[in-house]
Amino acid sequence: MExxxxxxxxxxxxxxxxxxxxxxxxxxLLTLALGFSQITSQGINLICFSFLALSSLVLHIKxxxxxxxxxxxxxxxxxxxxxxxxxxxxxxDNQILKVFFGVFLMILSLIEFVKLFNKKSI
Amino acid sequence: xxxxxxxxKNNSITDxxxxxxxxxxxxxxxxxxxxxxxxxxxxxxxxxxxxxxxxVLHVENKKAxxxxxxxxxxxxxxxxxxxxxxxxxxxxxxxxxSIGVFFGGFIGAVLxxxxxxxxxxxxxxxxxxxxGLKMVF
Numbered sequence: 001m002e003x004x005x006x007x008x009x010x011x012x013x014x015x016x017x018x019x020x021x022x023x024x025x026x027x028x029l030l031t032l033a034l035g036f037s038q039i040t041s042q043g044i045n046l047i048c049f050s051f052l053a054l055s056s057l058v059l060h061i062k063x064x065x066x067x068x069x070x071x072x073x074x075x076x077x078x079x080x081x082x083x084x085x086x087x088x089x090x091x092x093d094n095q096i097l098k099v100f101f102g103v104f105l106m107i108l109s110l111i112e113f114v115k116l117f118n119k120k121s122i
Numbered sequence: 123x124x125x126x127x128x129x130x131k132n133n134s135i136t137d138x139x140x141x142x143x144x145x146x147x148x149x150x151x152x153x154x155x156x157x158x159x160x161x162x163x164x165x166x167x168x169x170x171x172x173x174x175x176x177x178v179l180h181v182e183n184k185k186a187x188x189x190x191x192x193x194x195x196x197x198x199x200x201x202x203x204x205x206x207x208x209x210x211x212x213x214x215x216x217x218x219x220s221i222g223v224f225f226g227g228f229i230g231a232v233l234x235x236x237x238x239x240x241x242x243x244x245x246x247x248x249x250x251x252x253x254g255l256k257m258v259f
Contacts, residue, residue: 002218009222010229017230018239019187020246022223023165028253030219042164043205046198048220049165052227053195056188065188067181070149074174074193077150078157078167082197085161086204102257104163105250111169112247116240 004034009048016052023049024108031098038098039090148178160197164205167194 008029016022023045030041060066089097152174160167168190175186233242 002214005215005218006222009219009224010226011222013223013226013228014230014233015226015242015246016223017227017232018234018237018242020243021166021168022226024250025246025253026219026223027164028249028257032253032256036215039205039209040211043202043209043211044215044219046160046164046202046205047211047216048223050195050198050202051220052223053191053198055224056191056227057195060188060191063188065185066192067175067179067185067189070145070179071189071192073146073149074153074156074171075196077153078160078193078197079200081154081157082161082167082201083157083204085158085163086201087161089162089164090204090208098257101163102254104166105254105257108166108169109247109250109254112243112250116243116247119240 001034008033013052016049020112021108022052024105027101028105031101037094038101039094042089042097042101145178148174152178156193157197160194161201161204164201167197 008026012022012026012029014022015025026045026048027038027041030036030044031038036044057066152170155170156167156174159165159170168187171190171193172186175181175189176183181189
């Protein structure tokens with residue numbers, strides 16, 4: 001189990017490190033391959049990402065890559081909704097959350113395919 | 123001539139105010155989605171945050187990704203505390219997964235310069251598609 005967690009973490013981290021969503025790889029791996037409940041996988045992803053974000057952020061601040069304009073506005077506006085989203089996710093049935101997540105993944109994959117298609121035609 | 127100059131000056135100020143209002147509007151609407159995605163799905167906020175920063179706020183790509191992380195970190199902490207409150211997590215799981223993600227991120231950043239972005243994006247999209255299908259059906 002532990003080894004798989006590390007392996008899946010590495011896989012997700014690689015995609016994340018390349019600028020694509022790492023969480024959208026980690027969550028399905030945890031749920032589908034390791035049998036975690038959807039809500040648990042999402043929670044693990046949130047926490048893992050927070051650690052990664054913290055370490056990356058230190059570097060980014062040092063390199064002055066953070067755009068300050070509107071930053072506080074975005075954070076303050078989104079926090080109440082992340083709380084709301086988290087409460088909603090924890091209130092619905094796990095299977096339903098899984099299906100919603102699956103639909104979300106499919107939409108994201110379509111967006112990626114469209115992006116690829118647009119770039120290729122150029 | 124003087125009148126014409128005055129007009130242009132006023133117009134550019136109004137234009138800036140208009141574009142600021144527009145930006146604020148998009149920022150507020152997008153923030154709602156960024157928050158909801160982060161809380162409800164435990165991730166995915168970046169999918170809205172990065173385009174918002176790049177296209178509406180005209181932030182350059184690398185800065186957009188970095189700033190998105192700065193936004194999503196506090197959101198993730200807030201969301202995670204709600205998840206924690208309602209579920210039990212083995213700290214073991216988090217520990218091992220975090221180690222993996224940490225090293226993976228490193229490898230990813232290195233590979234970014236070496237691998238073809240298109241191929242990786244394609245693989246990424248396929249993984250999400252199949253995972254999504256499996257989760258729905």
